[in-house]
Amino acid sequence: MNEQAGIKPYVIGLDLGGTNSVFGIVDARGDIKATTAIKTGSYDNVEDYVNASVDALQVIIDQVGGIDKIKAMGIGAPNGNYYNGTIEFAPNLAWAHDGIVPLAKLFSDALGVPVALTNDANAAALGEMVYGVARGMKNFIVITLGTGVGSGIVVNGQLLYGHDGFAGELGHVTMVRGAEGRICGCGRTGCLETYCSATGVARTAREMLAKTSRPSLLRDIKPEDITSLDVSIAAGKGDELAKEIYEFTGKMLGEACADFAAFSSPEAFIFFGGMVKAGDLIMEPIKRAYNEHVMPIFKGKAQFLVSGLDGASAAVLGASAIGWEIQ
Amino acid sequence: MNEQAGIKPYVIGLDLGGTNSVFGIVDARGDIKATTAIKTGSYDNVEDYVNASVDALQVIIDQVGGIDKIKAMGIGAPNGNYYNGTIEFAPNLAWAHDGIVPLAKLFSDALGVPVALTNDANAAALGEMVYGVARGMKNFIVITLGTGVGSGIVVNGQLLYGHDGFAGELGHVTMVRGAEGRICGCGRTGCLETYCSATGVARTAREMLAKTSRPSLLRDIKPEDITSLDVSIAAGKGDELAKEIYEFTGKMLGEACADFAAFSSPEAFIFFGGMVKAGDLIMEPIKRAYNEHVMPIFKGKAQFLVSGLDGASAAVLGASAIGWEIQ
Numbered sequence: 001m002n003e004q005a006g007i008k009p010y011v012i013g014l015d016l017g018g019t020n021s022v023f024g025i026v027d028a029r030g031d032i033k034a035t036t037a038i039k040t041g042s043y044d045n046v047e048d049y050v051n052a053s054v055d056a057l058q059v060i061i062d063q064v065g066g067i068d069k070i071k072a073m074g075i076g077a078p079n080g081n082y083y084n085g086t087i088e089f090a091p092n093l094a095w096a097h098d099g100i101v102p103l104a105k106l107f108s109d110a111l112g113v114p115v116a117l118t119n120d121a122n123a124a125a126l127g128e129m130v131y132g133v134a135r136g137m138k139n140f141i142v143i144t145l146g147t148g149v150g151s152g153i154v155v156n157g158q159l160l161y162g163h164d165g166f167a168g169e170l171g172h173v174t175m176v177r178g179a180e181g182r183i184c185g186c187g188r189t190g191c192l193e194t195y196c197s198a199t200g201v202a203r204t205a206r207e208m209l210a211k212t213s214r215p216s217l218l219r220d221i222k223p224e225d226i227t228s229l230d231v232s233i234a235a236g237k238g239d240e241l242a243k244e245i246y247e248f249t250g251k252m253l254g255e256a257c258a259d260f261a262a263f264s265s266p267e268a269f270i271f272f273g274g275m276v277k278a279g280d281l282i283m284e285p286i287k288r289a290y291n292e293h294v295m296p297i298f299k300g301k302a303q304f305l306v307s308g309l310d311g312a313s314a315a316v317l318g319a320s321a322i323g324w325e326i327q
Numbered sequence: 328m329n330e331q332a333g334i335k336p337y338v339i340g341l342d343l344g345g346t347n348s349v350f351g352i353v354d355a356r357g358d359i360k361a362t363t364a365i366k367t368g369s370y371d372n373v374e375d376y377v378n379a380s381v382d383a384l385q386v387i388i389d390q391v392g393g394i395d396k397i398k399a400m401g402i403g404a405p406n407g408n409y410y411n412g413t414i415e416f417a418p419n420l421a422w423a424h425d426g427i428v429p430l431a432k433l434f435s436d437a438l439g440v441p442v443a444l445t446n447d448a449n450a451a452a453l454g455e456m457v458y459g460v461a462r463g464m465k466n467f468i469v470i471t472l473g474t475g476v477g478s479g480i481v482v483n484g485q486l487l488y489g490h491d492g493f494a495g496e497l498g499h500v501t502m503v504r505g506a507e508g509r510i511c512g513c514g515r516t517g518c519l520e521t522y523c524s525a526t527g528v529a530r531t532a533r534e535m536l537a538k539t540s541r542p543s544l545l546r547d548i549k550p551e552d553i554t555s556l557d558v559s560i561a562a563g564k565g566d567e568l569a570k571e572i573y574e575f576t577g578k579m580l581g582e583a584c585a586d587f588a589a590f591s592s593p594e595a596f597i598f599f600g601g602m603v604k605a606g607d608l609i610m611e612p613i614k615r616a617y618n619e620h621v622m623p624i625f626k627g628k629a630q631f632l633v634s635g636l637d638g639a640s641a642a643v644l645g646a647s648a649i650g651w652e653i654q
Contacts (some may be wrong), residue, residue, distance in 0.1 A: 138490075139489050139490040139494075153590070153591075155482050155483075155487055155489075156482075156483070156485055156487075156488075158483055160482055160483075160590075160591055161483075161592075162466050162482075162591050162592025162593065163465075163466040163592050163593055163594040163628065163629075164592055164625075164628055165592075166592050166624055166625070167466075167589075167590065167591050167592035168589075168590070168592075169589040169590075169592075169622060169624070170589060170590065172589050172622050173586040173589050173590075174582065174585070174586060174620065175504075176504075177502075177503075177582070186622055186623065187623055188620065188622065255501065255504070258501070259500040259501060259586075260590070262494075262495075262496040262497060262499045262500050263480070263487075263494065263495070263496075263497065263500075263587070263590050263591075264480075264487055264489050264494050264590075265488075265489025265490050265491055265492075265493050265494035265495075265496075266489065266490055267490040293501065293515065295496060295499050295513055295515065296513065296514055297493055297496070298491075298493070301490065301491055302490075
């Protein structure tokens with residue numbers, strides 16, 4: 001980070017979501033100096049999207065002293081490929097759902113600064129390493145619990161991209177083999193994501209409610225309307241069934257982490273995303289199942305942490321961290 | 328590798344097994360210039376073991392022109408910790424089964440050259456990268472199929488050691504969850520190793536023979552005497568039950584590799600060890616199950632290879648590769 005040099009003290013971070021694209025100009029300490037946003041879905045082709053982005057960015061770039069103050073830009077985006085700077089077949093992006101879009105190059109050409117891009121979970125992992133609870137760590141795994149389950153794996157101080165740029169899809173390890181496994185959006189069955197994402201938790205709630213006639217606050221909600229937030233609220237009020245749903249979810253996450261330890265033996269597992277707000281309700285069963293299932297040699301070695309980044313700005317900070325990584 | 332410099336053209340490789348310790352002096356091309364061996368189990372304490380090793384080594388060191396020709400020494404050993412140069416609680420080594428032995432330092436002090444140490448599967452992976460089928464690859468996984476199932480994971484051209492030096496224990500990911508899982512030597516149940524090691528294959532044979540009354544050449548052998556080699560020979564003769572045992576084993580390996588792809592998205596999976604001699608009998612079901620179970624994004628990207636190193640010398644070559652890595 002070259003803040004000391006005083007020349008280019010900022011990077012642009014872009015948190016590119018299916019609905020909103022949020023831009024921030026960030027300094028080396030992780031202070032967001034200016035932000036702006038556009039609607040991702042309002043553009044049919046990527047040229048229009050980039051033009052609108054640059055128009056919005058120009059205002060905040062001027063606020064911080066002009067493009068000469070900007071070292072680089074980092075983008076966290078669904079289906080982002082770091083090696084190629086592309087977004088590839090992203091189902092939720094109108095201008096990238098059926099092809100390969102060279103988004104890093106388009107922004108770099110338009111702004112005249114280097115641009116790097118990766119997927120949102122990798123951006124979250126870099127964000128934790130640069131600004132968050134993983135500062136100083138060289139081996140850790142960030143698991144994002146949101147609509148899906150994503151992951152960013154850091155090994156020897158570097159993000160693990162693998163041969164093709166798509167490593168770190170831990171939401172899609174198989175947890176339930178055979179015909180019993182839940183159907184996953186990836187076209188397979190039994191993936192971790194189908195149980196431990198927000199939608200997976202809601203599904204567990206519906207299954208548990210249907211299977212028994214036990215009383216629960218969740219019975220006041222139409223089954224198809226139940227969300228993981230409802231489960232969290234009910235559990236917070238002491239609802240036993242809701243607590244069991246978190247037990248089930250955390251147990252599966254803990255068992256998955258035990259397998260991940262056999263792979264990369266991280267110093268910490270860091271959980272990120274909306275579901276983490278459930279706190280000990282989810283973290284305690286994770287830790288318990290991990291300690292029950294991990295190889296003895298790894299027992300007690302890994303920390304289980306919750307992201308230290310402010311939820312609203314975490315994704316932009318993570319994206320900006322990609323920018324700092326550019327040499 | 329500094330062969331061109333002409334000064335120190337060799338490294339010593341030590342393949343340290345429970346029974347034998349095999350030493351080789353190896354050049355940068357992977358040619359073994361001289362070898363010697365001692366019985367690992369003949370020594371009660373590590374000082375005697377190192378003294379006997381150095382005595383044996385002295386003869387072959389002199390053969391290649393003296394210790395000045397030796398750049399370094401690499402050791403592949405069970406429970407080897409690369410970070411500390413130690414062997415830790417290795418159940419099959421009399422002088423290291425209940426403690427932490429600083430073997431790299433002991434050899435370095437005795438020989439006056441730098442010494443590095445890692446576990447045998449990591450050594451195999453480095454051997455493939457330096458001398459074998461993984462030359463030029465930066466992301467691959469070596470899976471050793473022997474008495475146990477081991478692994479060496481290479482990421483960004485580096486061995487994955489993790490926070491504590493013990494990463495890459497893929498023989499101990501859980502493949503069968505719950506009460507049905509086979510008991511593993513690591514104290515847990517359902518580990519990949521309990522199904523896909525040589526002993527796991529023999530166990531599958533006994534289970535399949537007991538479960539049905541189908542004819543099989545394996546019925547000519549006392550169940551408790553069946554080995555994976557017997558299964559391989561029977562399958563080679565067209566025995567249907569034996570072929571099914573390999574189908575079952577390969578299917579589980581292929582499903583496990585599909586999960587490993589979600590982790591590090593390697594360019595290749597490389598199989599190593601006695602069981603690989605079964606050839607297509609084991610490799611075909613692995614590939615088939617992998618392609619059925621891997622995430623669509625990874626499909627068709629990874630190669631499935633068999634170690635190209637000569638079996639007798641592979642372990643020594645792998646160990647010597649650790650020596651070349653020392654800066």
